[in-house]
Amino acid sequence: MLMDTPIHKDIVTLQSHILAQQDKNPQSTGTLSWILSALSISAKVIADHVRRARLEDVLGHAGADNVQGEQQQKLDVISNEVLIRTLGSREGVAIVASEENEEPVIIRNDTAGERRYCVLFDPLDGSSNLDVCGGVGTIFSILRQDRRASDAEASLLQPGEQQVAAGYILYGSSTVFCVSLGDGVDMFVLDPAIGAFLRVEEKLKIPVANKSYSLNEGNRLSFPEGYRDYLAWAQENGYSSRYVGAMVADVHRILLKGGVFIYPPTAKAPNGKLRLMYEANPMAMLIEQAGGKALAGLDSNGEAQRIMALKPKNIHERCTVILGSPDEVDHVVRHL
Ligand code: AHM
Ligand code: MG
Numbered sequence: 001m002l003m004d005t006p007i008h009k010d011i012v013t014l015q016s017h018i019l020a021q022q023d024k025n026p027q028s029t030g031t032l033s034w035i036l037s038a039l040s041i042s043a044k045v046i047a048d049h050v051r052r053a054r055l056e057d058v059l060g061h062a063g064a065d066n067v068q069g070e071q072q073q074k075l076d077v078i079s080n081e082v083l084i085r086t087l088g089s090r091e092g093v094a095i096v097a098s099e100e101n102e103e104p105v106i107i108r109n110d111t112a113g114e115r116r117y118c119v120l121f122d123p124l125d126g127s128s129n130l131d132v133c134g135g136v137g138t139i140f141s142i143l144r145q146d147r148r149a150s151d152a153e154a155s156l157l158q159p160g161e162q163q164v165a166a167g168y169i170l171y172g173s174s175t176v177f178c179v180s181l182g183d184g185v186d187m188f189v190l191d192p193a194i195g196a197f198l199r200v201e202e203k204l205k206i207p208v209a210n211k212s213y214s215l216n217e218g219n220r221l222s223f224p225e226g227y228r229d230y231l232a233w234a235q236e237n238g239y240s241s242r243y244v245g246a247m248v249a250d251v252h253r254i255l256l257k258g259g260v261f262i263y264p265p266t267a268k269a270p271n272g273k274l275r276l277m278y279e280a281n282p283m284a285m286l287i288e289q290a291g292g293k294a295l296a297g298l299d300s301n302g303e304a305q306r307i308m309a310l311k312p313k314n315i316h317e318r319c320t321v322i323l324g325s326p327d328e329v330d331h332v333v334r335h336l
Contacts, residue, residue, distance in 0.1 A: 126246020137248025160281030160308030210258030
């Protein structure tokens with residue numbers, strides 16, 4: 001039997017959504033909208049490469065290591081170039097910084113004139129999942145350029161609370177674009193037939209609780225004691241374990257279904273593995289905007305420390321990540 005074609009009552013593309021947001025602010029110059037449109041174009045180009053992964057020669061190592069000492073996959077390099085090129089063509093972009101580049105890339109360095117932005121990104125997060133056709137994603141964070149800063153890196157070193165917008169694109173069974181402009185989280189899915197991202201959820205709310213944790217349990221023996229205690233408690237209390245190993249896919253599931261995502265300190269990564277400025281901060285903004293909590297463990301006084309309150313000292317620094325449903329984050333913190 002043929003199913004009825006679903007008719008969207010309201011067809012809102014990412015483009016029209018952004019323009020509507022822009023119209024709400026009379027002072028808006030449209031600069032941010034152009035940057036988001038560059039990100040949406042990049043997402044379509046990268047999605048196309050990911051879809052053709054075994055047909056085109058884009059899998060495997062590019063032959064170099066990135067600044068983190070990790071092997072770059074060919075698609076990491078391609079995605080990075082796509083983002084730098086599309087963002088670089090936007091007048092409103094001053095500086096970009098990427099997981100794949102040791103130094104920030106200055107696009108325009110005149111400090112006069114209109115307001116400009118800095119865009120930080122992980123071009124293809126979880127790229128080791130590519131070889132097995134698993135979900136991967138792009139994560140981005142947008143900050144205002146700090147014109148008083150002495151150099152490009154100093155201009156970027158702002159706490160996550162100052163993000164103007166943040167989001168991710170998940171290249172999964174469909175291509176999903178989740179974004180927050182500081183007023184909730186909206187979700188779009190790429191309709192390949194028309195080449196546009198269509199809005200499927202407005203002002204997403206994360207479930208308050210869900211008995212599910214997401215972390216690399218293989219590292220359990222080197223977790224600090226509190227995390228091991230939490231795991232023992234969760235297992236005694238009937239929790240499920242779900243871990244893709246690609247942050248975008250894991251956080252996307254948690255945003256929709258609830259639960260907690262944790263990357264604790266380990267023997268190999270004593271400060272945690274995930275990067276504060278282009279992985280933890282943007283995800284923290286989305287999770288908080290959806291009603292969740294996003295912490296970097298406890299501070300020296302034993303108080304829970306918000307990821308977005310951390311003051312970064314360098315663009316590639318790492319931090320502990322505990323984020324998700326508010327009740328589930330509280331359960332973790334209780335054990336630390
Ligand atoms: P990447 O940016 O080099 O792809 O690494 C980040 C990824 C995250 O997507 C994921 O949450 C984490 O690394 C998985 O790490 P592990 O394999 O140690 O569990
Ligand atoms: Mg990454």
